[in-house]
Amino acid sequence: MLQIDHVTKTFNPGTVNEKTALRNVSLNLKRGDFATIVGSNGAGKSTLFNAITGAFFTDSGRIYLDGEDITFKKEHLRSRDIGHLFQDPLMGTAPHMTIEENMSLAYLKASYHRKSLFSSITKKDKAFFRSKLSQLHMGLEDRMDNPVGLLSGGQRQALTLVMATMVTPKILLLDEHTAALDPATAEKVLDLTKRVVAENHLTCLMVTHNMHQALDVGNRTLMMYNGTIILDKEGEERSHMTVDDLLEQFSIQAGKELDNDRILLSGKVEG
Numbered sequence: 001m002l003q004i005d006h007v008t009k010t011f012n013p014g015t016v017n018e019k020t021a022l023r024n025v026s027l028n029l030k031r032g033d034f035a036t037i038v039g040s041n042g043a044g045k046s047t048l049f050n051a052i053t054g055a056f057f058t059d060s061g062r063i064y065l066d067g068e069d070i071t072f073k074k075e076h077l078r079s080r081d082i083g084h085l086f087q088d089p090l091m092g093t094a095p096h097m098t099i100e101e102n103m104s105l106a107y108l109k110a111s112y113h114r115k116s117l118f119s120s121i122t123k124k125d126k127a128f129f130r131s132k133l134s135q136l137h138m139g140l141e142d143r144m145d146n147p148v149g150l151l152s153g154g155q156r157q158a159l160t161l162v163m164a165t166m167v168t169p170k171i172l173l174l175d176e177h178t179a180a181l182d183p184a185t186a187e188k189v190l191d192l193t194k195r196v197v198a199e200n201h202l203t204c205l206m207v208t209h210n211m212h213q214a215l216d217v218g219n220r221t222l223m224m225y226n227g228t229i230i231l232d233k234e235g236e237e238r239s240h241m242t243v244d245d246l247l248e249q250f251s252i253q254a255g256k257e258l259d260n261d262r263i264l265l266s267g268k269v270e271g
């Protein structure tokens, strides 16, 4: 579903701030793969996502999504096929617009055949939004005329997840989307994520700082360091790995201990 071939990206080339954030990265995600990504600070995890979404064009290499070469496809055109959630619950929704208006915008953006006009949203569409919200069990289906700014962080991430997936994306990118939530809410949003991914057979990449999640969620674990993917495990091999194995693999491959503020702050092995 996603094929990344030898992609390299250097920021500020030829200056003192030159930084190669992706070095000859290759990755092949099969349809329905749900891969977690862990890595050190500045390893290139967010840059990899930005290369996929088209926030910039890469310096070399090719990117294919569902067989289409999107290497030089503009960001706004790619966004129809790509769901993207961030750590900050404030991103991805417009606070002064209502839940229904936010969902309408997301729906129109993702529906190729529709004109981008609010007036084209039908009663049937609104009933569809309501049914999607009711699946969250947060009571949001009864608050569709509330501004999104009134929602809690967890409700907002759940809404963003629904908006990103109500028209099935070709790939869902989750960039530490539960990291800013309190532990109980984070768990709820993660459970919801697993359910949405499974029910819609989504192909998904999820950055996490939680080493347990990196091994338990999805079917594949990737580890990044210094702009490269240094570990890629799935199947039997992955199912037998422990957090200690993962940390050991990092130090073997990277030649140093894993340094990630959020992993360290969370005590490395939070459950």
Ligand SMILES: Nc1ncnc2c1ncn2[C@@H]1O[C@H](COP(=O)(O)OP(=O)(O)OP(=O)(O)O)[C@@H](O)[C@H]1O
Pocket: 011, 012, 019, 020, 021, 039, 040, 041, 042, 043, 044, 045, 046, 047, 048, 260
């Ligand atoms: N737009 C940019 N301009 C210049 N440098 C950038 C830009 N985006 C990222 N970088 C640099 O590229 C490197 C990789 O950054 P990236 O944000 O992808 O890392 P990350 O793995 O997501 O890290 P973290 O876990 O700390 O968020 C870093 O050194 C970062 O400072």
